[in-house]
Amino acid sequence: MFQGSMVAMVTPMHEDGSLDEASLRKLVDFHVEQGTDAIVAVGTTGESATLDEHEHCGVIRQVVEQSAGRIPIIAGTGANSTTEAITLTRCAMEAGADACLLVTPYYNKPTQEGLFLHFKAVADAVAIPQILYNVPGRTAVDMLPKTVARLAEISNIVGIKEATGDLARAREILDRCGDKIDLYSGDDATAMECILLGGKGDISVTANVAPAMMHEMCQAALAGDREKATTINTKLDALHHDLFVEANPIPVKWALYEMGMISSGIRLPMTVLSAQYHDRLRQALGTAGVL
Secondary structure, three states, rough: OOOOEEEEEOEEOOOOEEEEEEHHHHHHHHHHHOOEEEEEEEEOOHHHHHHHHHHHHHHHHHHHHHHHOOOOOEEEOOOOOOHHHHHHHHHHHOOOEEEEEEEEOOOOOOOHHHHHHHHHHHHOOOOOOOOEEEEEEHHHOOOOHHHHHHHHOOOOEEEEEEOOOOOOHHHHHHHHHOOEEEEEEEEEHHHHHHHHHHHOOEEEOOOHHHHHHHHHHHHHHHOOHHHHHHHHHHHHHHHHHHHOOOOOOOOHHHHHHOOOOOOOOOOOOOOOHHHHHHHHHHHHHHHHHOO
């Protein structure tokens, strides 16, 4: 249903941590103008963990309204409570989102059967297309390919964001699921190779600051043009790594602030980027030609 560069968009905030709706709307327009292929609103990069339910649904509505049908909107609606995930997913559908992205339930460490039943319950409860999201480095639970294959049989589960960066894992998912669901990279550093393997795109942090280049790289990889994709990706490689010198979204929010796109606000327990990394990230932005 979706392909290319899908930005995991930040949620702009004022210095006091309150939501910056004006900057949020400007970011949506920026991504439309720069050729981003879809926007993921209120995912991990959008600080979903520190937004309350009212704010969460409100940001989704604002992004959908500002997009005005110009770009697909995927709403982050995952939670470690199945009932909360259903509520957020229903809210996103009612707001007009095109799909939802649901992270594996974090902290409570469910079994593989628990993961299957969790995602099945959300899919059964809300008819909107849904994309699974596996990121064990942040959730302390790893959804295995055999579980993904079971979930791929559910009609409105249409994709998975696999953020392990493990290309062998990506290949196994493709082998097990075939064309039943789409595979998306959730790791910018290995996204090009994942797409060349058969993935449909990248749900990207780097696309926040270099959207046009990420779009071009993903399109080249989708077309099987390794040479062109590599040429572009080489310029982005430092960003792929340096946007994670501290926990996401700390570096990317600082980078967007440095570019004059948003204010410096970020919500505790996240803090602004440590001064020791400023020059390193400025250099990466310069190498990519966006600063």
